[in-house]
Amino acid sequence: MEGQDIGTTLTELLAAATDTATQIGEMVTTPGWRQYQILILLGLVALSYVLRFVTSAPLERWIRAGEGWQKWQLRLLVQLLRRLPLVYFVMLCWPLYWVMQEVTWPSRSYLIGIAATLATAWFAVGFISRLVPNQTLRRVFSWTLLTYATLLALNLAEPAAEFLDGIAVGIGTFQVSILTVLKALLLIAILLTVARLGTRAAAAGLHRNEDISPSMRVLTIKAIQVLFYGIVVLVGIRALGFDLTGLALISGAVGVGIGFGLQKVVSNLVSGIIILLDRSIKPGDVISLGETFGWINSLGARYVSVITRDGKEYLIPNEDLITSQVVNWTHSDDYVRLDIYFGASYHDDPHKVRRLAIEAAKGVKRVLVQPNAPVCHIVGFGDSSVDYILRFWISDPTAGLTNIRGNVYLALWDTFHEHGISIPFPQREVRLVGGAQSDGTAPQG
Structure with a gap:
């Protein structure tokens, strides 16, 4: 029965298509208003391209001269420029159709009405389909709507729908037809x-x-x-x-x-939800996890994207951030304290060394003076030097830690060199017990 129904529907569809083709052939070959309408439509098409040739350059100059355009506005204007002939055809066709409907018999503007409807449908579908993100779904969406609009304008929509609905695949009690699949794809795209x-x-x-x-x-x-x-x-x-x-x-x-x-x-996935709920880390935070130091770029459902100072992007599983020890440098605020160690000679006044070290740190860009100013303390007496620690604060850890440490060390070097503060280094004295032979060998015991 299904095969007979499909055959009957196909026969009806072919008959309708044949009848439509015959009518179109008669319109073209038979003198009269039908032929006049075709000539009018051809004239409108030619006029549309002439208008496009005349106005495309001024419109492009106007768009480029405009300021403050948003992205969606520019995209809309670009799509309009690409479809200028179609835009002009629609703008010319509908007024002519309405005028002819009023001043003459409706049959004398029938073809113009069909052409205006199809052109408007193609114009609208071309814009609406740009909203569909997937390229495959976009093509299905566009061609489905265009085909439906064409069939509807030619009064072939019902026979085509019956034909597509008759082609079905059945698995047990479940059946799906081509028409159902097309409707589902169109609905999914929308x-x-x-x-x-x-x-x-x-x-x-x-x-x-x-x-x-x-x-x-x-x-x-x-x-x-x-x-x-x-x-x-x-x-x-x-x-x-x-x-x-x-x-x-x-x-x-x-x-x-x-x-x-x-x-x-x-x-x-669960760890990612926990991280988002307890707000332990967030985009922009600077974290350290093992050997990885960088800032959070994005939080994903399965991983966290961390970008390091050398431009590498690490995708760290959310579970590692829950079960491992993570240093969040900016969890509560953006203030970070850094410590650097250095030594000065025993001959140099420690009070002067501390004062100069603090002044040198204050002169470095990114080092904060308020609310926490740099401080310097003696931490021990070493074998070759008096050991100091210099502590200072920054508020932009995303700009890097190693570079600011290097700048502070360089400022210390310049300041100490200017004021005669020496930075000693370990020295060792080697003594040979018992002397050495003239040939350089050790003496025999």
């Missing part, structure tokens, strides 16, 4: 577009809200993404005709088996 725009708008609003901490912003954005895209998946499955009740039972049984093989993944 929902993905809405989900993408919704998550972008929510993320932009959350980033502008200073009352919410960065970690809570990330967590909220992730939750919104999971919610939106989860709805897209469920609606897409439902649109294909699957029974979600049976699918839930199967997924529950499969999930138990998969869970054992994804323990680490689940652990990282």
Whole structure:
């Protein structure tokens, strides 16, 4: 029966298409208003390209001369420039169609109305499809809508729908037709577009809200993404005709088996949620984990992106940040204290050395004077020098620690050299007991 229904529907569709082609052929070859309408449409097409040739250059100059354009406005204008002939054709076709509807018989503007409808549909679909993020879904979305608009304008939509609905694949009691698949793909493309725009708008609003901490912003954005895209998946499955009740039972049984093989993944996901909730780290924090020192670039569902001073980006699993000892240099605030050690000669006045060291540190850029000024203390009497520690504070650890230490050491060197403070180094004296032979060998015992 299904084969007979498909054959009957296909026959009807072919008959309708043949009838439409015959009518188009008659319109072209038979003198009269139908032929006049075709000539009018050809004239409108030619006029549209002439207008495009005349106005494209001034429009480009106007866009380039404009200031303060936002990205979406520039993209919109670029798309309009690419479709200028189509824009002019629509702008010319509809007024002509409305005038002819009023001043003459409706049949004498029938083809112009079809052409205006198709051109408008192609123009609208071209813009709307740009919102679909996935390129494959974008093509499916565009061609599906264009095909539907064309069939609808030519009164072939119902026979085509019946034909596509008749081509179905059955598995037991479950059947899915080509029409159902096309509708599901179109619905998924629309929902993905809405989900993408919704998550972008929510993320932009959350980033502008200073009352919410960065970690809570990330967590909220992730939750919104999971919610939106989860709805897209469920609606897409439902649109294909699957029974979600049976699918839930199967997924529950499969999930138990998969869970054992994804323990680490689940652990990282849970650890990521804990990190976002307890706000222990957030984007922009400077952390140390083992040999890795850098700042948090982003918080992911499975890992944290850390960028070091040498430009390397480490993807650290969330579980490591929970179970390992992590130094967060900017957890409570951005102030970081650094210590450097140096020695001075016993002949130099320690009071003067301490004063000069503090002055040298204060003269280095990035070293804070308020609220915590640099301090210098004696920490011991060494074999070759009096040992000192110089402590100072900075408020921008993301700019690096090694470089500021190096700058302070360099300032100490210049200041001590200017004021005659010597920095001693260990010296050793080697004595040969019993003398040495003339040939350089040790004496025989």
